[in-house]
Amino acid sequence: MKFSYYPGCTLKTKGKDLDRYGRLCAEALGFTLQELPDWQCCGAVYPMAKDEIATKLSAVRALVSTRDAGEELVTLCSACHNVIKQVNNDMKTDADIALRVNNYLGLETPYHGETNVLHYLEVLRDRVGFDNIKAAVKNPLTGRKIAAYYGCLLLRPGKVMQFDDPENPTILEDFIRAIGAQPVAWGMRNECCGGYVAVEDKTQAQKRSGIVMEDAASNGADTVITACPLCLYNLQKNGGSTLPVVYFTELLAEALGVK
Amino acid sequence: MSHSNHATEQVLRSSGVDVRKCMRCGKCTATCPAFDEMEYHPHQFVYMVEKGEIEKLAASPSIYKCLSCFACVDRCPRGVEPAKLVEAVRLSVIRKQGQNHMSPDAIPALLDEDMPQQLFVTALRKYSK
Amino acid sequence: MQVTEYKPKIVAFCCNWCSYAGADGAGSARLSYPEEVKIIRVPCSCRVNPMFILRAFQRGADGVIIAGCHPGDCHYTSGNYFTRRRMALLFSMLDYLGIERERTRVEWISAAEGAKFSKTMTEFCATVAALGENKRLEDLRCKK
């Protein structure tokens, strides 16, 4: 199995662990992540406006070069995943946006959302299979109680992301079971961490992250996992809790014995 | 009901939202994680855009408080997508010259060492043009 | 000599349940439309045989309009869907024969849409009048 891989800026800097463990695990599980040549920053946030074209271009470039390579595109960072998947959906369903983007890019073959975009977790669930992961685990994290934090960007908007039931997802819980740990049932797993307002309004971010971390702790979690560097930052820095927050790839690497 | 003006039309076009679909149930506001920080709440965005009161919304700090978490978009039973209105109103402001809510020069002072790139790229995208 | 204004001959096939009632509605509400329109009542728009339309053109009609219930509202559940498909075929054939596409039309007019009936007929008359007399299929033997 070989996929085109879009790491994104943060995974090259502050979020290196998410990327590094992701690659190690991919190797251990037998699939290849081929980093796209010359990828650009996706823009970090999906531009919702119909008349925002320039801000959607870099995502389209990544999608086009994946299409031209004849592959599927795998992302790891929730934010990149959200941006690329939503822009891809625009290219597929919004003729006006597609026309303007294609006019701007002047591609030989216009792009209309042909590329399949997968999150790393979807590769684990749908391609590798959690049962096979379970079989590949060398150090099961038995006894660990882990809270799966989804945040917003993996799940919503549900119609576009098509990732899991946006209100009652199970993919991360299944993942936790596959690596031998016990998932914690908690309600705030798809509530916002405060996101980007942390730059300007720390208290808002603290409030949001605080609610999330408190709920995880009060339900007996010993660790919180996430797929998003921004969530990780907010929960760690603004969550007001000592509960460790780690990337899901780090736990996977630990379980597979490649950490 | 509204004195349809240019600003309203621009917001409607840019957001792609059909405000008339709203049945005023308030689920968006019930679900909004940024409620406490907002002066106008998601359902008011919908109603005020319908009434053409873009100026009030544009002048409100509420437009910088939406977390773009898409909860209102997903949970609205009428498919109204209030978050897209907030974004469209904010864009109508920051697209004007000198109206950036945050300039790149201001960023370094706000940084801490752990902040991921994605955080201030998002903030710049949301707050400036 | 006084030049008489050209008046097209228009045949309107109306289904009994929706459009004929719509025409009655137009009458009750006194919503006028040109007297060139003469209505033939049929049980359902799907009763209209393409032959009838050819015959009308042959006999010197300048325009033919078929009005039925809105899709999904057919009294006979699916008749108007047949009409839609049949007429699409016929009209393209007429087009091929040189009968302008504008001379024929299928419209959905419900029993409640008297205003739509009157508006549709007025518009259709104007369209046909602008095209002038239909000579393409006219059977000269029918001329007096």
Place this chain on the structure above:
Amino acid sequence: MQRIGVFICHCGTNIAGTVDVKAVAEALSHEAGVVFSTDYQYMCSESGQQLMREAIREHRLTGIVVGSCSPRMHEATFRKAAAAEGLNSYMVEIANLREHVSWIHKDMKEATEKAIILGRAAIAKVHLNAPLQAGESPVTKRALVIGGGIAGIQTALDIAEAGFEVDIVEKSPTIGGKMAQLDKTFPTLDCAACILTPKMVDAAQHEKITIYAYSELEAVKGYIGNFKAQIRRKARFVDETKCTGCGICTEKCPMKKAPNEFNMGFDKRGAVYIPFAQAVPKVATIDADYCLMLKNGKCGICSKVCGAGAIDYKQQDEIIEREYGAIVAATGFNPIDAKVYGEYGYGTCPDVVTSLELERLMNAAGPTNGTLLRPSDKEHPHTVVFVQCVGSRCTETDERGKPYCSKICCMYTAKHAMLIREKYPDTDVYVFYIDVRTPGKNFDEFYRRAVEQYGVHYIKGMVGKVTQNGKQLRVQASDLLAGEQLHINADLVVLATAIEPDKTARSIGTMLTASMDTNDFFTEAHPKLRPVESPTAGIFLSGVCQGPKDIPETVSQASACAAKVIGVLAKDKLTCNPCVASSDELLCNGCSSCEKVCPYGAITYTDKEFRGPNRTTLIRRVASVNPAVCQGCGACTVACPSGAMDLKGFTNKQIMAEVDAICK
């Protein structure tokens, strides 16, 4: 050659004001075949009709053209008048000179011209009219009611009371339907079982009613007056005729792990069970999915304890065939699956329940014996939050909900809130609503009582999210009037889930060729004027299968439906519309084109013998139309490639004669 009489009506000044009626009568008198032409002030009046009748006698008329108002108005009147004089009523044609001429045109000259042309078209048609005889078909004097809820029971009782036989087919082991599961009923708060179970018994004991419980409709053929239905009687593994309903088997059954559907799965029942104490018929049923004997042949206890020897592990499904004159769909509804609304915590938080589940939690015969205890820890809840419109009133493209208002939720929520406050005054009750819809007798008063006397907190707003917070539920909601976001710690959350037609409705609708809307509700023949009939003749609609409604409305509709059924069954023969299709067998080439377009399945093919050349016999496949089933749309006439199929009353020749007359 016809002898045609023309009668031009003035309609007071309605026609005569714009049309020169005398000129029209005069012009039409010169048309070929016209032997009499006159005008009169009011043709529809008694004296107008008299005038026509005299003319028919005097001039030996064979055809009539009346230039008057729309045929939708008085065609029947003039047909009747003609028939009274011995003339076939289908020899009458109307030229619509009022709605299509005088009322829309101003200019007298032009209007008169148009009136003459329309008159000519009518005359041209009458020339080709043929006398038509309405056919007759016999009526089987028995009705089938599909569904044994309150709607089906009421319809069956009313039909039976009128003296006709009725069969009820119910797919579950007992009749009673959803109403049997309810605790109290609004707005009077009488107990549902107290008013329903006597009706169930009435139905069971009525000599004209046969109940086929635990049975499903398998196939339906035929048409109004003459339906043939196959009913699958599913194997209960209990002989209904022997079982006394004593219940010993249900007590002794060692397998007690089957979820109890009647109590919404809150408790368990045995593999052999009687759904509830007042079940009708009160006989046991063995659930093959759980019965140890049926699954692996080990047990047989029920058979041993049954004194009546009613247990029969070898019982098979049985298919019976019955004939009916009319069929009633009373297939009812179900709440939608609330699991799709994950944000309300249903399915993940045990103390989030649906309204129907709450009915069981409050019912004296329910799993908690009528004490309101929450499912998680069987504690009494002190704060209860009701969420309205869960899945109702959603946009058309919404994948989770329904576009319609479910209609009953506002009222039953007021009932629930009131009952809880009455029984447990220490409980805080919140109702989140978008609108409170209470159109109905004593309905708004009822809702106001919940607020004013019982102190239920009605909050205009919606719940956004419900999450588990320790032993409690964290409810995040909006209060739109106060402009606040509320965070309520609740013990129980009740979702007023939308209702949808029963899943079997679609397949039953297909069997009955009864049309349905996009939500799978049966469509009525006319939304205002024929609300209890399906557009398909002989199929009638009772209860929620036609659209959301509460119990009083359901019962009224059920009785209305019964009246319509009785109207059919009371007739010995049904008169058919004579304007039906018929096929010229000599022209028919047996291609099946007509059969394929017929929406009623009125056309069949038969092999017939024809005389061939040189005294040979040819067997040809030809179409024949069942005039009792054909509704006369004419779709087949156009589909027929050989011109064999024609429509009586609207023949190809007649319509073309009209076309010619208009284009002349």
